[in-house]
Each structure stands twice: as C-alpha cells, then as structure tokens.
Amino acid sequence: MPLSRIVITGVGLTAPNGNTLAEFRRNLLNGVSGITTMEVRYMGRHPAGLCTFDPLKYQKKKDVRIGTRAGSISIYCAREALADAGVDLAARDRSRIGVYLGITEHGNVETENEVYNISQFKYDVKFWTHHHNPRTVANSPAGEVSLNLGTTGPAYTIGAACAAGNLGLIHATQMLRLGEVDFAIAGGVSESPQTFGIFAGFKSQNALAAHADPTKASRPFDKARNGIVISEGGAIYTLERFEDAQARGAKIYGEIAGYCVNSDATDYVLPNPERQAECVRKAIAHAGMTVEDIDLVNTHATSTPQGDIQECQAIAAVFRERSEPPAINNTKSFIGHAMGAAGALELAGNLPSFDDRVVHPTINVDELDPQCDIPGLVINQPRAVKRVDAILNNSFGMLGINSTLIIKRFRA
Amino acid sequence: MTKEECKKLVIDIISDIAPDEDLSDIKPEIRLREQLQLDSMDFLDIVMELRKRHGIEVPEADYMRLASLESCAEYLLPKFNAARA
Numbered sequence: 360m361p362l363s364r365i366v367i368t369g370v371g372l373t374a375p376n377g378n379t380l381a382e383f384r385r386n387l388l389n390g391v392s393g394i395t396t397m398e399v400r401y402m403g404r405h406p407a408g409l410c411t412f413d414p415l416k417y418q419k420k421k422d423v424r425i426g427t428r429a430g431s432i433s434i435y436c437a438r439e440a441l442a443d444a445g446v447d448l449a450a451r452d453r454s455r456i457g458v459y460l461g462i463t464e465h466g467n468v469e470t471e472n473e474v475y476n477i478s479q480f481k482y483d484v485k486f487w488t489h490h491h492n493p494r495t496v497a498n499s500p501a502g503e504v505s506l507n508l509g510t511t512g513p514a515y516t517i518g519a520a521c522a523a524g525n526l527g528l529i530h531a532t533q534m535l536r537l538g539e540v541d542f543a544i545a546g547g548v549s550e551s552p553q554t555f556g557i558f559a560g561f562k563s564q565n566a567l568a569a570h571a572d573p574t575k576a577s578r579p580f581d582k583a584r585n586g587i588v589i590s591e592g593g594a595i596y597t598l599e600r601f602e603d604a605q606a607r608g609a610k611i612y613g614e615i616a617g618y619c620v621n622s623d624a625t626d627y628v629l630p631n632p633e634r635q636a637e638c639v640r641k642a643i644a645h646a647g648m649t650v651e652d653i654d655l656v657n658t659h660a661t662s663t664p665q666g667d668i669q670e671c672q673a674i675a676a677v678f679r680e681r682s683e684p685p686a687i688n689n690t691k692s693f694i695g696h697a698m699g700a701a702g703a704l705e706l707a708g709n710l711p712s713f714d715d716r717v718v719h720p721t722i723n724v725d726e727l728d729p730q731c732d733i734p735g736l737v738i739n740q741p742r743a744v745k746r747v748d749a750i751l752n753n754s755f756g757m758l759g760i761n762s763t764l765i766i767k768r769f770r771a
Numbered sequence: 772m773t774k775e776e777c778k779k780l781v782i783d784i785i786s787d788i789a790p791d792e793d794l795s796d797i798k799p800e801i802r803l804r805e806q807l808q809l810d811s812m813d814f815l816d817i818v819m820e821l822r823k824r825h826g827i828e829v830p831e832a833d834y835m836r837l838a839s840l841e842s843c844a845e846y847l848l849p850k851f852n853a854a855r856a
Contacts, residue, residue, distance in 0.1 A: 420790035
C-alpha cells in the first residue's frame with residue numbers, strides 16, 4: 360500500500376530573533392542575530408538565545424505560574440501554528456489530534472529551581488513544591504499543550520537530545536501514515552537556558568561559547584569558534600495527510616519527502632561522521648531521491664571546534680559526486696543552539712526558500728576554517744539560487760543520535 | 772496584628788496564587804472557592820506560602836479553617852502573633 364503523502368499546513372515559532380515565521384525569516388536574510396547575554400545561576404553572564412514572545416497571548420497568568428517555560432513556548436507555538444493553518448479546533452474531533460514534541464531534556468530547570476529554593480530554607484524538603492512532579496515528567500510540554508487546546512488524542516514528547524526537533528516531525532508523519540491520528544501538532548521546543556547545568560556541563564567540556572560580543576559568539580565554521588551558545592525556542596507545525604489538507608483548501612508549505620534516524624553507537628558525546636553521512640544518504644534514499652535532487656542543506660553544526668569539522672566531512676562525502684554542490688547553510692549562527700527546538704526551528708527558517716529561492720547565510724564567518732571549507736557554503740550574505748525543490752535538514756545529538764529530514768516543494 | 776492586617780497578608784498570597792482573579796471585592800464570610808477559581812492544589816500553594824513567608828504551619832487536618840477570608844483570619848491571627856512574638 361502506498362504511504363500517505365504528509366504535508367505541512369501551519370507554522371508557529373518563537374526564536375531568539377523572531378516570534379513569527381515572517382520576522383524570523385526577515386532577520387535570517389538581514390543577518391540579524393538574536394543572541395544576547397543572561398545571568399546564569401552560579402556562573403555569571405553568558406551568551407544565550409532568549410525569546411520575547413508574550414506567554415499571556417494564549418495562557419492565563421495562573422497557568423504560566425503552574426506550568427513550565429517549555430510549556431509556555433509549546434503552547435505559544437502550537438496556537439500560532441493552528442492560527443496559521445486556519446484550523447478551528449471546535450469543528451474537529453479532538454481525540455484524533457496528536458501532539459508530538461521533540462525535547463533534548465526536560466525537568467532540569469524545574470529541579471534546579473526547587474533545589475535552589477530549598478537551599479534558602481536550609482535544605483528542608485517541606486519547602487519543596489508539590490508542582491515539581493507534574494512540571495518534570497517527560498511528557499510535560501506536550502501535556503501542557505493538550506490541556507491548553509483541549510485535545511484528547513495522544514500528546515507526548517520525544518526525547519532525542521539535539522536531534523529532537525526533526526524527530527517530532529518524523530514521528531508525526533509516522534502516526535499520520537499509520538492512521539493513529541488525523542491531524543498532528545508537532546515540532547520541537549527548548550527551555551534550556553534556564554538551567555545552569557547545561558551551561559556548566561558544556562563549560563566543563565570546553566564547549567561553551569565565549570565572546571565579548573554575544574552576537575558573534577555562535578560562529579559555526581569560523582576559525583575562531585569556541586563552543587555552543589545555549590538557546591530557548593520552539594517551532595511547531597501542523598501536519599496533515601495531503602487529501603485532508605486538500606479537502607479543506609489548506610495552504611501547503613511543503614511535503615515530507617523522506618527521513619532517517621540512526622545511531623552512532625560509538626561515543627556518549629563525540630559525533631561519528633560516517634554514521635552522519637549514512638543518515639543523510641538513507642534519508643535521500645527514503646525520499647526516493649538522489650544527491651542531485653537536494654538543493655539546500657541546513658547543517659546541525661553547533662560552533663564547536665571538532666563537531667563542525669566532522670559534519671562538514673560527512674556532508675562533503677555525501678555530495679562529492681555532484682558537479683555543482685547544494686547550497687549549505689547554518690541557522691545556529693543567528694540563534695545559537697536551541698537544543699530540542701533546533702531542528703524544527705532551523706527547518707522553519709529555510710521553508711520560505713521554496714517561494715523566494717533565496718538561501719539564508721551562515722553568519723559570523725570572519726575567517727573560514729579550512730577544514731570546514733566545503734563546496735556550497737553560503738557565508739555571511741544570502742544567496743539567490745535557481746532551484747529550491749528539496750531542503751535537507753540535519754540534526755544530531757548526544758549519545759550518537761542522528762536525524763535527517765527532507766522536505767520537498769509541494770506539487771499536487 | 773489586627774484581623775484586617777491578617778486578611779491583607781492572606782490576600783497578598785492569594786494574589787500570587789490566583790493572579791487572574793479580581794480580589795478587590797472578596798466577601799469575608801463567603802467561602803473563597805465560591806468566589807474565586809481556586810482548587811485544592813491552590814490551597815496547597817497557599818499553605819506553602821504561609822510556611823515560606825511567615826513561618827506558619829497549617830496541618831492538613833486544619834485546611835478547612837482556610838475556607839473563607841474570615842475563617843482564615845480567625846485561625847491564622849494567633850499563629851501570626853505567635854510567629855512574631
């Protein structure tokens with residue numbers, strides 16, 4: 360039986376440099392970074408990507424108080440995506456709507472806050488909040504969305520380190536194709552800047568970005584790159600089977616062409632370019648495409664000295680047989696590493712390329728690292744290209760999880 | 772401390788626990804849950820804030836004493852005064 364065609368019909372997002380797709384895209388084309396600095400508990404000021412959306416647009420103050428930052432980001436993005444898709448939930452069977460959100464981690468923020476709280480009371484646990492458990496269960500952000508929307512279908516998160524944003528979309532595609540749901544709200548979210556532990560962990564790993572100018576701190580492929588800028592954000596999509604979207608006359612952003620998720624099985628932290636290349640190749644094959652069909656590659660590169668080189672090696676290996684390379688860019692140079700949101704946000708920033716055939720650049724490349732100098736890199740200035748019919752989006756994560764998602768131009 | 776001062780401290784806590792509610796016209800004799808969107812989890816938060824801010828303990832068996840603003844004041848006033856003594 361042929362697989363259902365799955366299409367994207369709505370986008371809602373919040374990024375450090377934009378609270379709508381239009382604003383985000385405009386800033387990506389104009390070279391506007393969203394990175395600022397924040398006071399990190401115990402650690403002083405560090406570069407970070409923070410979002411400025413208004414949680415009270417879709418939540419009551421009490422729900423913001425009880426819930427989590429990840430929940431507020433998720434609700435904002437989900438509501439924006441539904442509005443963008445023109446979907447009225449009241450007219451739908453809410454038990455047939457699935458919510459699938461990719462997360463790198465969840466619960467660190469809330470646990471750290473409570474440990475800090477009881478530290479102010481001599482570590483007496485009678486001051487530990489009863490909200491801790493519902494805030495820290497792993498399904499929490501998706502559960503907050505279902506509470507806010509009143510959807511009664513499956514709502515859960517997919518834990519996949521920094522590959523998670525892609526996995527939200529991939530999982531939604533699978534559930535729609537299986538007929539488990541009729542409509543999916545899916546993507547990835549991150550509240551990671553609120554946890555000092557992630558900053559401290561990367562610092563101990565010598566992988567935390569530092570720069571006098573925070574907008575220059577995230578600089579993938581640049582010779583002077585020195586680590587990751589930790590960011591929050593979210594990108595959530597509405598996905599539907601093509602026939603359902605067509606029946607209601609939905610606007611269609613693109614079609615899920617293919618994907619792959621695999622594992623390095625080599626190290627807790629260090630990436631494996633062979634498995635990354637294999638992930639990209641398998642995704643292209645899954646899409647029924649060849650390397651010639653890919654027009655735009657959005658890299659995962661996080662601005663770490665070693666990781667960027669390894670991804671460049673993987674991409675160069677996959678596309679070396681092409682006479683003209685695909686355009687290759689990176690979104691983290693603008694927004695830092697939005698962790699569980701990264702894959703989903705970075706895809707969103709590139710979707711408008713189907714319409715304008717412009718590829719946003721990777722910024723902050725003052726001196727290209729020769730080891731990252733692969734054909735096709737779009738550096739510092741946007742590039743107009745002849746064709747954008749297929750976008751390949753890489754997202755990789757710790758414990759060796761790799762994900763590649765390919766979106767193609769929609770053609771009825 | 773007077774009863775009115777005690778009520779004001781309770782309202783200060785409720786304004787944080789139920790920030791969407793209009794607290795300008797609470798009827799002291801009427802149960803708080805009949806006037807405001809408060810559930811049992813919110814009462815746990817009120818109990819926690821009394822503990823954190825004022826060092827006052829409210830045993831579970833006494834939760835019903837927090838039903839109205841008036842009953843709060845009657846029950847909590849001696850505790851506030853004891854805590855401040």
